[in-house]
Amino acid sequence: MIGLTGAPGAGKSTLVDQLAKHYRKENRTIGIIAVDPTSPYTGGAILGDRIRMQDHYADPGIYIRSMATRGSLGGLARATADAATVLDASGRDLVMIETVGVGQDEIDIVRLADVTVVILVPGMGDDVQTIKAGIMEIADIFVINKSDREGAERVEREIRGLQSLATRKLGTINDRWTPPIVKTVASEGVGTAALAEAIADYEAYLKKENLFLKKNVENWQERLIEMLRDAMLQKVRERVDGASLARYAEEIAEHKRDPYSLVEEIVEGSDGRGGSNVQH
Ligand SMILES: Nc1nc2c(ncn2[C@@H]2O[C@H](COP(=O)(O)OP(=O)(O)OP(=O)(O)O)[C@@H](O)[C@H]2O)c(=O)[nH]1
Numbered sequence: 001m002i003g004l005t006g007a008p009g010a011g012k013s014t015l016v017d018q019l020a021k022h023y024r025k026e027n028r029t030i031g032i033i034a035v036d037p038t039s040p041y042t043g044g045a046i047l048g049d050r051i052r053m054q055d056h057y058a059d060p061g062i063y064i065r066s067m068a069t070r071g072s073l074g075g076l077a078r079a080t081a082d083a084a085t086v087l088d089a090s091g092r093d094l095v096m097i098e099t100v101g102v103g104q105d106e107i108d109i110v111r112l113a114d115v116t117v118v119i120l121v122p123g124m125g126d127d128v129q130t131i132k133a134g135i136m137e138i139a140d141i142f143v144i145n146k147s148d149r150e151g152a153e154r155v156e157r158e159i160r161g162l163q164s165l166a167t168r169k170l171g172t173i174n175d176r177w178t179p180p181i182v183k184t185v186a187s188e189g190v191g192t193a194a195l196a197e198a199i200a201d202y203e204a205y206l207k208k209e210n211l212f213l214k215k216n217v218e219n220w221q222e223r224l225i226e227m228l229r230d231a232m233l234q235k236v237r238e239r240v241d242g243a244s245l246a247r248y249a250e251e252i253a254e255h256k257r258d259p260y261s262l263v264e265e266i267v268e269g270s271d272g273r274g275g276s277n278v279q280h
């Protein structure tokens with residue numbers, strides 16, 4: 001799974017599109033998840049994404065799924081993780097996730113990926129400073145896209161500068177990898193092959209160091225807890241309906257009940273009233 005993240009308009013979709021073309025030439029099947037492609041930041045991007053998607057509609061080797069469920073129960077990261085898992089299990093050779101790198105949701109999403117590509121563009125030098133804490137940790141590969149513009153070298157120098165200060169940590173794992181910097185002009189397809197090579201290099205490195213599985217195990221450890229939490233909450237909510245919940249709340253507010261013991265009772269399957277308020 002490859003995660004691609006970067007500021008709005010950095011050229012993520014264009015790059016994903018170029019990579020998709022590259023991989024399709026190698027006959028690999030691809031799943032693409034575009035997270036929140038209707039981002040309000042760049043006008044016209046929605047239309048651009050649609051047009052690009054249409055390009056591929058005729059190709060059954062490419063499956064594209066848009067996620068725009070921000071604010072939904074369980075969160076965008078969860079929904080994306082589920083979609084990625086389904087795609088992975090469906091036997092796609094390669095899954096790419098495009099996400100706008102702005103918040104914790106995105107950090108959580110890229111944690112899913114085996115390889116995380118952080119896309120920067122010239123002309124945002126200060127932004128490198130602003131987002132450094134987050135991106136230095138998650139980037140396995142840096143892309144300086146729009147390298148046709150002035151300032152690509154400066155961005156490269158800044159990344160190198162920050163790299164010398166940062167320590168890599170992915171959960172509890174330090175992979176001792178120095179993220180390479182790949183310059184691209186996505187709109188022209190320049191640098192796509194070099195990026196694909198950098199991705200393959202990192203995957204090979206992870207496998208050689210026996211970290212590929214380790215990263216995934218760590219990832220699943222976290223996800224399993226989340227899935228269990230959701231499943232158990234679901235079970236409890238089936239037993240405690242809205243009316244009971246309101247009544248409990250009232251009793252607690254009136255100091256007739258202690259919330260801690262109540263929660264314990266509900267979790268254990270009884271509410272201390274001989275089951276009269278328990279559904280099922
Ligand atoms: N000059 C130049 N323009 C580019 C390059 N790559 C992409 N663009 C243009 O930049 C604009 C934004 O590209 P997108 O691929 O939609 O960017 P994005 O990061 O997916 O944008 P959002 O999904 O809205 O965050 C488009 O007009 C692209 O044609 C590049 O290398 N050089």
Ligand SMILES: [Mg+2]
Pocket residue numbers: 012013014037045049098
């Ligand atoms: Mg996009």
